Amino acid sequence: MVDVPAEAPEHCPGTESEDAGKVSACAGCPNQNLCSSGATKQTDPGLALVTANLSSVKYKILVLSGKGGVGKSTITSLIARTLADDNIDRNYVEDNLSVMSIGFILEKESDAVIWRGPKKNGMIRQFLSEVDWGNLDYLILDTPPGTSDEHLSVSTYLKEVGVTGAIIVTTPQEVALLDVRKEIDFCKKVSIPILGIVENMSIFVCPNCKTSSEIFPALTGGGQKLSEESNIEFLGSLPLDPLLARCCDEGNNVLTECPNSPVIPALKSIVQKIIKKCEGDKENSS
Incomplete structure (x- = not known):
């Protein structure tokens, strides 16, 4: 006992x-x-459980941003979809895209999750140690905004098994960049490598006339300037396409349902850079 x-x-x-x-x-x-x-x-026994369960996952990537509403969850799903796509020059197997969310275990979609820190941290540990992830090339973890208990728990549990790095998501306006700078500082303090910065909603593309306009003007330089200031690679910018956003909301594969979206080529370029950062760095270190 x-x-x-x-x-x-x-x-x-x-x-x-x-x-x-x-x-x-x-x-x-x-x-x-x-x-x-x-x-x-x-030693927390949960660390050993997480390490054992994720031993067959090659690359563990966090999607972070200090700011809410910048599209972290959307970008997480887009990156995962693109990594699993047959057209990317990679090895793949059938049924090669899996997802786990706390939303799957709620009785109703409208149920609020009102948990204190320890309860949330316990669920994070369960997701990492008890979900049968199997043999994966990439595990992409969507995170809430801020630098809270959840972020500390994930960084602690992944420390032993090895976190590959973080993708920082921002939008062009300064109010988002202020919070993103805090997230970058958090990564440095807990020793999480940053793979690069993605600027979301860089421009708005009208689905009818295809005219581009700035919804969130980059008055202080946006993600590109932040990348230069922080000495972090700029992975790319994604335009705001309402048709693609609707496709994501409906749970459809944007690569097949919205092949002509201006987001697709930018997304594929970003994912290719992520692959190079992960797999290229591993080859160079071996």
């Missing part, structure tokens, strides 16, 4: 911290005495 500690408080400093059991957030926690005595400073 193994004693399992109770769930940590929302602002738990962590069992590895020097402040474990000693700060105000620890008051009332049933584990406070254990933490303050140092008895809990041991």
Whole structure:
């Protein structure tokens, strides 16, 4: 029989911290005495489970942005679709695209997920350690905005098995770039390599007349300028195409349903750069 500690408080400093059991957030926690005595400073068994489960996944990529509403989830799905596409010069197998989401385990689509930090972190661990991912070339992880508990949990769990890197998503306007800079700083602090920056919604393309216009003007230089300032590769810009957006919302394959969209060539160029960054870097290090 193994004693399992109770769930940590929302602002738990962590069992590895020097402040474990000693700060105000620890008051009332049933584990406070254990933490303050140092008895809990041991390896999280979840790390070994994640490492074992992801041992057959070659490349683990996070899609990040400090800003909400920049299209992280859309870009995650587009990258995954393109990586799995037969036209990309890669090895592939039948049924080679899988997805897991907390939305699949809710009773109703309208159900809110009202969880404290430890509950969310436990679900992240389950997704990484208990989902049968099998043999994968790429695992693309969509993340929420900000630099919260979820990001720390993912970076911690992937540290042992090796995170390949992060793709930073932004839109052209300065209000988005401000938050994205924080995300870049987060990656540096937790030692997550950044594969590159993608600028989403760079221009709007009218589906009727094909005229281009700027919805979010890049008054301070947009993603390209941020890339230069941060010394991070600029992977490319994606225009805003409402027909493609609708296709994504309906769950259809944009590569077959919207082959003439101006997004497609830009997307394929970005994915080719990602492949080169991942597989080229591996070849150079071997």
